[in-house]
Amino acid sequence: MKVLVTGGAGFLGQRLARALLARGALKSEDGKRQPITELVLLDVERPADFGDSRVRTEVGDIAERSVLKRVIDDKTDAIFHLAAIVSGQAEADFDLGMRINLDASRLLLETCRQRGHRPRVVFTSSVAVYGGDLPDVVQNDTALNPQSSYGTQKAIAELLLNDYTRRGFVGGRVLRLPTISVRPGKPNAAASSFASGIIREPLNGEEAICPVTGSTRLWLLSPRKAIECLIAGCELDAAALGNQRVVNLPGISVSVDEMIAALREVAGERVVERIEWKPDPRVETIVGSWPARWDTSRAEHLGLSGDHTFTAVICNYIEDENVHVV
Amino acid sequence: MKVLVTGGAGFLGQRLARALLARGALKSEDGKRQPITELVLLDVERPADFGDSRVRTEVGDIAERSVLKRVIDDKTDAIFHLAAIVSGQAEADFDLGMRINLDASRLLLETCRQRGHRPRVVFTSSVAVYGGDLPDVVQNDTALNPQSSYGTQKAIAELLLNDYTRRGFVGGRVLRLPTISVRPGKPNAAASSFASGIIREPLNGEEAICPVTGSTRLWLLSPRKAIECLIAGCELDAAALGNQRVVNLPGISVSVDEMIAALREVAGERVVERIEWKPDPRVETIVGSWPARWDTSRAEHLGLSGDHTFTAVICNYIEDENVHVV
Incomplete structure (x- = not known):
């Protein structure tokens, strides 16, 4: 084939x-x-x-x-x-x-x-x-x-x-x-780039910018x-x-605040402090127009499954990418 | 302009x-x-x-x-x-x-x-x-x-x-x-061509073929x-x-039977007898997939209005196209 x-x-x-x-x-x-x-x-x-x-x-x-x-x-x-x-x-x-x-x-x-x-x-x-x-x-x-x-x-x-x-x-x-999170690598031009960046960069010892409010809900895989x-x-x-x-x-429906709480649970407050809040209306408008949850019954009926918790997603990222949390 | x-x-x-x-x-x-x-x-x-x-x-x-x-x-x-x-x-x-x-x-x-x-x-x-x-x-x-x-x-x-x-x-x-009905002129390659043909041809003294069942509902303007x-x-x-x-x-939601009843009301049984029923599964599949009615509140709110009855539609066709019913 x-x-x-x-x-x-x-x-x-x-x-x-x-x-x-x-x-x-x-x-x-x-x-x-x-x-x-x-x-x-x-x-x-x-x-x-x-x-x-x-x-x-x-x-x-x-x-x-x-x-x-x-x-x-x-x-x-x-x-x-x-x-x-x-x-x-x-x-x-x-x-x-x-x-x-x-x-x-x-x-x-x-x-x-x-x-x-x-x-x-x-x-x-x-x-x-x-x-x-x-x-x-x-x-x-x-x-x-x-x-x-x-x-x-x-x-x-x-x-x-x-x-x-x-x-x-x-x-x-x-x-x-x-939205795919946590992506490895560098930030890209996707409006949703921050959805990986706010986890990835702090775990790697770098500063990250969060351009949306903490109550913004995302639908992640x-x-x-x-x-x-x-x-x-x-x-x-x-x-x-x-x-x-x-x-x-x-997917799993999580707010940005919940994502950060999961990061804190996995890596501690020191890592979370590397996130800087800096609202960007351009990003907020695009990301805010997306659904925060959709019905997954068809996917499940067809045997397709997603993640269970965002905490597990972070742990998988650390494992898959051999991240040494600093 | x-x-x-x-x-x-x-x-x-x-x-x-x-x-x-x-x-x-x-x-x-x-x-x-x-x-x-x-x-x-x-x-x-x-x-x-x-x-x-x-x-x-x-x-x-x-x-x-x-x-x-x-x-x-x-x-x-x-x-x-x-x-x-x-x-x-x-x-x-x-x-x-x-x-x-x-x-x-x-x-x-x-x-x-x-x-x-x-x-x-x-x-x-x-x-x-x-x-x-x-x-x-x-x-x-x-x-x-x-x-x-x-x-x-x-x-x-x-x-x-x-x-x-x-x-x-x-x-x-x-x-x-x-679906626009009653169109003047000749039949065309639209799957809905019959929606005009079954009214227009009989009024003009010609035979028409109806390729769908009488219960088929159409949404007409x-x-x-x-x-x-x-x-x-x-x-x-x-x-x-x-x-x-x-x-x-x-639009107005009418069944093919109701369209023909309106034709009978306007032009009599002699005209209706010019319709021949000849199911065409190709047409039935396409037309049957279309909605029979949709919510018109937005159009009405914007000041756009449709027809009242299909009988009136037939009368308007006869008037607009100067049809001499034979």
Whole structure:
């Protein structure tokens, strides 16, 4: 089985690649486990290949037709389409967001359609497709009402993926991710970057800025669980999904104050004191438009599970990233 | 004031043009009535110009950038974007539907953005953006769940129009139209074509085929009221609309049996006998996925009104089209 990961140099892409290589196999559409013979990692910068002979790294612009033709052939069984321009950047650079989040996603689906063998496409969407006056718990049939260009582009790609699936061009699965926390690495241009930064930086002995008030509620999923859900999502039985290919992944609803209390519990007051409060209305507006909780019954029915407590999420981050708390 | 109508040779486009010319003026964004000095009608075939010196007809492919640049300049105050590939045709020819219903709509918004003067864009959407398990009365915040490529393309264009409006590139208004009935002219490739055909053809002494069962419920708006709503929609106060630019226009919910009973009431049994029942599962599937009624409170609050009875709709059709019932 040949597998493609777009955004393969990114944090989720690299972690997914390692998980797929360790697993060595994926269930195919007929439910049988097939060995992964080739794992193609595509990104704008060269992804790590882990010295594994099954990995083929490709550098290219995903909005270019020729690049997609090079990485998707009629042996490609499963595609994890993670490449994206994050929320803050898509708001700052409208054209770039449209080009990568919309045009490239459509071109990927078109390339699959032209190949004609109906590969599975796992697409990651976001809390940002929701907005406006939301119920306390967002339901699977709550209307999409994005309040950012990023959310708009993700919502459009969801609609395309559903229609390309309905028409039999691809076998689509849209997984709406909660905000991922705790991400390792550096802050990025996502409006939600702080949701990792306020935990990660203090644990690593650095100052962090919190741009929202402590009562702001977030809907979070750990990287560990996100990777498990991506793989399980790819293996989901098409019949169980039916024509509606969007699944809201399970999250935990926590306020920023509760996140910080969990950090205090794990690492102590000295670490928490490295957080500086500095409200940024731009971030508050975008993040405040997202749902703080959604109904997870469909995901659970399909066998997809999330985290239990944010304290455990912090502990997993420390373990997974070999953090030495200072 | 300069006004553009795309799909200007179509049935709604021509009727809208006549209504605008008769009115002679439109309210501008500041609420003041401004005379219409130029009315540009664009279509793939030459629209009628009614011998009116204010009308400029343009023939061209709306998915071509150069065509849009020719018809939208920085004097264009209001655009009625009616050009579309209808539901049945968009399902039969996927690429054509994507090109006209999605790409051309986006190109139109991009052309406005590049001009930079934030023209008003009135976009017509459809019942076809809804689908799946629907409540008896669809609400403004019922999730979009299109079951056809046409509905998908309309839903995507709605999302784009909302975001282009939020960013200040255009002043968008999306009017979701019920199925229009009774349309004059010939049957077309819309899945809902029969909703006019079963009234129009019998009144004109011709046989008509009804492809759905009598209990099928439709959500209908007459051409007369549709034109009134398009003009009123353009003139709506931006502040009253806020960031959510989609308005579900009022309709009447009638079953096919009730439509035929109204026809019998107006024209007699002899006319009704010209309808032949011939179920077409393809049409039943598409039409059956559409809502039979939606909440109209927002439209009414904004001052947009629909029809009262389907009997009146038939009488208006006979009057407007000078039909001599045979």
